[in-house]
Amino acid sequence: xxxxxxxxxxxxxxxxxxxxxxxxxxxxxxxxxxxxxxxxxxxxxxxxxxxxxxxxxxxxxxxxxxxxxxxxxxxxxxxxxxxxxxxxxxxxxxxxxxxxxxxxxxxxxxxxxxxxxxxxxxxxxxxxxxxxxxxxxxxxxxxxxxxxxxxxxxxxxxxxxxxxxxxxxxxxxxxxxxxxxxxxxxxxxxxxxxxxxxxxxxxxxxxxxxxxxxxxxxxxx
Numbered sequence: 001x002x003x004x005x006x007x008x009x010x011x012x013x014x015x016x017x018x019x020x021x022x023x024x025x026x027x028x029x030x031x032x033x034x035x036x037x038x039x040x041x042x043x044x045x046x047x048x049x050x051x052x053x054x055x056x057x058x059x060x061x062x063x064x065x066x067x068x069x070x071x072x073x074x075x076x077x078x079x080x081x082x083x084x085x086x087x088x089x090x091x092x093x094x095x096x097x098x099x100x101x102x103x104x105x106x107x108x109x110x111x112x113x114x115x116x117x118x119x120x121x122x123x124x125x126x127x128x129x130x131x132x133x134x135x136x137x138x139x140x141x142x143x144x145x146x147x148x149x150x151x152x153x154x155x156x157x158x159x160x161x162x163x164x165x166x167x168x169x170x171x172x173x174x175x176x177x178x179x180x181x182x183x184x185x186x187x188x189x190x191x192x193x194x195x196x197x198x199x200x201x202x203x204x205x206x207x208x209x210x211x212x213x214x215x216x217x218x219x220x221x
Contacts, residue, residue: 008066009207017063017198021177023193024057027186033183045095049186052089061083063204075208079201086197089190096187104179106170107135117151124154124171133172 031049059081066074112132113121130152131145149157153179156168 006207006210008214009203009210010070013067013200013203013207014064016133016196016203017060017067020056020060020063020194020200022153022191024053024060026053026189027053027056030185030189034178034186045092045099046182046186048088049096049190052085052092052190055081055085055125056089063200066204067207070207070212075204079204079208082197082204083201086194086201089197090194093187093194096183097191101180101184104176104183105172108132108175108179111208112172116214120148121153124152127171127174128154128156129158129169129171129174130154131170131172133170139194186200 027049031053033044035046035050059078062074063078065071066078109132115123115183131148134145134149154168156166159166159169
């Protein structure tokens with residue numbers, strides 16, 4: 001059965017906006033989780049995803065109110081802003097999926113080199129890791145990594161000489177693992193649901209031009 005009636009269009013638009021609220025919260029939550037891992041915040045796309053999530057959450061609330069009350073002005077601005085959110089979200093999601101591991105390593109290395117020693121120490125204690133990346137081909141050079149490792153106060157380093165099974169990962173390895181997960185989730189979810197926003201614009205346009213059967217028949221649409 002085709003959803004062509006006024007009530008069906010309203011219910012479909014309300015359900016779609018509830019999905020947008022959940023997607024917005026998911027994007028904000030995953031991006032905040034990724035941003036919380038030290039210099040993972042140096043990937044500025046994660047901040048862009050948080051902005052997309054906030055805008056999607058707000059516009060979904062506007063869409064819900066507009067759908068329930070069949071408010072012409074709110075539905076009009078809802079269509080315009082949701083179309084802009086689609087363009088921005090599509091671009092950010094594609095960018096998240098396009099960032100490969102080597103580019104992430106370059107971003108982390110650039111951010112690590114400008115951190116103060118106090119910030120590095122705090123990060124190593126929080127993530128229980130030492131140094132950035134122990135690779136001769138990547139900046140900073142091995143001598144810088146050795147200096148970071150000697151000054152590292154992480155708990156895993158103190159266990160190296162006591163427990164033969166102990167292992168102390170570099171901070172770069174830990175942050176790359178979490179940034180990979182965050183970018184894949186954000187890119188995949190954002191890209192998939194960005195196409196549903198085109199459906200939302202079409203549905204809002206269709207619903208806006210329908211006449212409420214409960215309204216005065218002589219009222220202006």
